[in-house]
Amino acid sequence: GYHRVVNENRKLYNMVQDLRGNIRVYCRVRPSFRAETKDVIEFIGEDGSLVILDPLKPRKEGRKVFQFNHVFGPTATQDDVFKETQPLIRSVMDGYNVCIFAYGQTGSGKTHTMIRSCASENGLNLPDATMHSVKSTADVLQLMKLGELNRAVSSTAINNRSSRSHSVLTIHVHGKDTSGSILRSCLHLVDLAGSERVDKSEVTGDRLKEAQYINKSLSCLGDVITALAQKNSHIPYRNSKLTLLLQDSLGGRAKTLMFAHVSPEVDFFGETVSTLKFAQRVSTVELGAARVNKESNEVMQLKEQIESLKKALANKE
Ligand code: ADP
Numbered sequence: 592g593y594h595r596v597v598n599e600n601r602k603l604y605n606m607v608q609d610l611r612g613n614i615r616v617y618c619r620v621r622p623s624f625r626a627e628t629k630d631v632i633e634f635i636g637e638d639g640s641l642v643i644l645d646p647l648k649p650r651k652e653g654r655k656v657f658q659f660n661h662v663f664g665p666t667a668t669q670d671d672v673f674k675e676t677q678p679l680i681r682s683v684m685d686g687y688n689v690c691i692f693a694y695g696q697t698g699s700g701k702t703h704t705m706i707r708s709c710a711s712e713n714g715l716n717l718p719d720a721t722m723h724s725v726k727s728t729a730d731v732l733q734l735m736k737l738g739e740l741n742r743a744v745s746s747t748a749i750n751n752r753s754s755r756s757h758s759v760l761t762i763h764v765h766g767k768d769t770s771g772s773i774l775r776s777c778l779h780l781v782d783l784a785g786s787e788r789v790d791k792s793e794v795t796g797d798r799l800k801e802a803q804y805i806n807k808s809l810s811c812l813g814d815v816i817t818a819l820a821q822k823n824s825h826i827p828y829r830n831s832k833l834t835l836l837l838q839d840s841l842g843g844r845a846k847t848l849m850f851a852h853v854s855p856e857v858d859f860f861g862e863t864v865s866t867l868k869f870a871q872r873v874s875t876v877e878l879g880a881a882r883v884n885k886e887s888n889e890v891m892q893l894k895e896q897i898e899s900l901k902k903a904l905a906n907k908e
C-alpha cells in the first residue's frame with residue numbers, strides 16, 4: 592500500500608513537473624570503496640529524500656536532510672537509472688531541447704552514469720569540437736568512447752586531465768512529425784569536470800590556471816542557475832563557454848536534468864555536502880513550461896513564399 596501511494600505521488604509529481612517544465616535533479620550515491628568504515632549516508636527514501644550524518648558531530652546536529660526528484664542508492668543499476676531518464680530523452684524526439692548534466696567531485700560516478708546509462712555553431716569558438724552523423728546507438732557509443740579517450744590521452748601531459756575537463760556530447764535531431772511540421776531539437780549530455788575545490792598549495796602555473804578556469808565555469812553555471820531561480824531579467828550565460836553552449840537548454844524552453852553524484856565515504860563528507868547543497872539550489876529553479884521547437888506547416892509555407900519572392904526580386908534587379 593505504502594509503495595503504491597509513493598508511486599502515485601511520484602507520477603503526480605512528474606506531471607506537475609512537466610507542466611512547470613522544471614529542472615529535475617536526481618542524486619546518485621555510488622557504492623562505497625571502503626567496506627571497513629561506516630559511510631555517511633543514513634537514509635535513502637523512495638520519495639527522493641536523502642539523509643546524511645556528519646561523523647564529527649553529535650547525531651542530532653550532524654543530521655542533514657535533502658530532497659530531490661529521485662535518489663539512486665549504491666545498489667541502483669544502470670538500467671534503473673536509464674528507466675528513470677528515458678522519458679526525458681524521448682522528449683527530444685518530440686522537439687524539446689534537453690540537457691542532462693552530471694555534477695560531483697572526481698570519482699563520484701559522473702562518467703559511469705553518462706556513458707553507460709544515457710545512451711556548435713551560434714558563433715561559439717570551439718576549435719576541437721567535431722560533428723558526426725550517426726545512424727545507430729552503436730555509432731553514438733563509439734563517439735562517446737572516442738571522446739573519453741581524448742580526455743584520457745592528455746592525462747600523460749597534465750595529471751588527471753579528465754577530471755578537470757568538461758565533456759559535452761550534443762545530439763542534434765531533425766525530423767518531421769505526422770502533421771508534416773519540422774522538428775529541430777538537441778540533447779546535451781554533459782559530463783562536468785570534478786567539482787572539488789582545488790588545493791592551491793598542490794598546483795601551480797598552467798595547472799593552477801586550468802583549475803581556476805574549471806572552477807570559474809562551474810561557478811558560472813551556478814550563477815546562471817541562481818539567476819534563473821530568482822527569475823532575474825538578466826541571465827549571465829555569456830560569462831563562460833559552458834553556459835553559452837548550454838544556453839538553449841538551460842532557459843525556459845528546455846528540459847534540464849542534473850545528476851548530483853556523491854561518494855558515500857566519510858573522507859569526502861565536505862565535498863558531499865557541498866555537492867548536495869549545490870544540487871538543492873538547482874532543484875529550486877522554476878522554469879516556464881518547456882516548449883517544442885516546431886514550425887507549423889503554415890509558417891513553413893510562408894517562409895517558402897518569402898524565399899521565392901526574394902528570388903524573383905533578385906532576378907528582376
Ligand atoms: P567521475 O567521472 O565522477 O570521476 P567515475 O564515473 O569515473 O567518476 O567513477 C569512479 C569509479 O567508480 C569508476 O571505477 C567507476 O566504475 C566506479 N563507479 C562509479 N559509480 C558506480 C556505481 N554506481 N556502481 C559501481 N561502480 C561505480
Ligand code: MG
Pocket residue numbers: 701702703753754782
Ligand atoms: Mg569522469
